[in-house]
Amino acid sequence: MFSIKKILILCGIFTTTQVFALPQDSRRAGGIAVIPLAQNVTEVSYNGQAVLLTQPNAQRYAVFGIPLSTPVGTLQLQTNAQPIQIEIQPYKYAEQRLTIKNQDYVNPQQEQLDRYAHEAKEQNDIYASFTAAQSADFPRFIHPTAGKFSNSFGRKRFFNGEERAPHSGLDIPAPVGQKVVAPAIGIVVGVGDYFFNGKTVLVDHGQGLISMFCHLSKINVEKGQRLQQGEVLGLVGKTGRVTGPHLHWGMSLNNARIDPQLFLAR
Ligand SMILES: [Zn+2]
Known part of the structure; x- marks a missing residue:
């Protein structure tokens, strides 16, 4: 029987630690969206501000910081191809x-x-x-x-x-x-x-x-x-x-x- 680690290696995901190096995805004001990108997307921006891109494995991601002032609802990111929509969830800070x-x-x-x-x-x-x-x-x-x-x-x-x-x-x-x-x-x-x-x-x-x-x-x-x-x-x-x-x-x-x-x- 294969261990999970062996299966991941066989699938071409080199180590699990590389995956965990990405920050947590938490789609709320003051949180982060870790967004897997389609192959043709090579540039992402929000309000004219460039968004961080990273490729820890075969998949490229946009890692987007969600401003603390962001209201609950749909937020749109611009790209060199189709726009990306993400849903901002409610969150109550103390x-x-x-x-x-x-x-x-x-x-x-x-x-x-x-x-x-x-x-x-x-x-x-x-x-x-x-x-x-x-x-x-x-x-x-x-x-x-x-x-x-x-x-x-x-x-x-x-x-x-x-x-x-x-x-x-x-x-x-x-x-x-x-x-x-x-x-x-x-x-x-x-x-x-x-x-x-x-x-x-x-x-x-x-x-x-x-x-x-x-x-x-x-x-x-x-x-x-x-x-x-x-x-x-x-x-x-x-x-x-x-x-x-x-x-x-x-x-x-x-x-x-x-x-x-x-x-x-x-
Ligand atoms: Zn402080």
């Missing part, structure tokens, strides 16, 4: 109420708003960029730092009772000084000390897949530096708008902020 002692972080002064606008543009330009793939396969991801975390992505947030933008990353509580590593191969495309995000590193994994690490106490890398998976990029801290030490890990794909948990092995 609410979080936080008390921030420093009022500037709830209602910033004009000077701080100007600083934030400048920083946000710098980060958004990085998110909107599209570079060549870093590797032939879809990059495999590991945890950027050790620690137990709850499902904090997408939470509706109220600071001192006032509603603000939903939480666009995953918070991993950890002690100040704990190592933060590159979860996948990539290039450092941004390093800064930002008003809300504190000391921050942005890493480009190729084809519009960008990760962001915030509130660091120390940054160990420079812009332009190539990182291997597992290489230390900084240390956990509590810089910027925080209630305690933790790593904020953000992921952006085709300029959509998406749930980092979808990149981790199940």
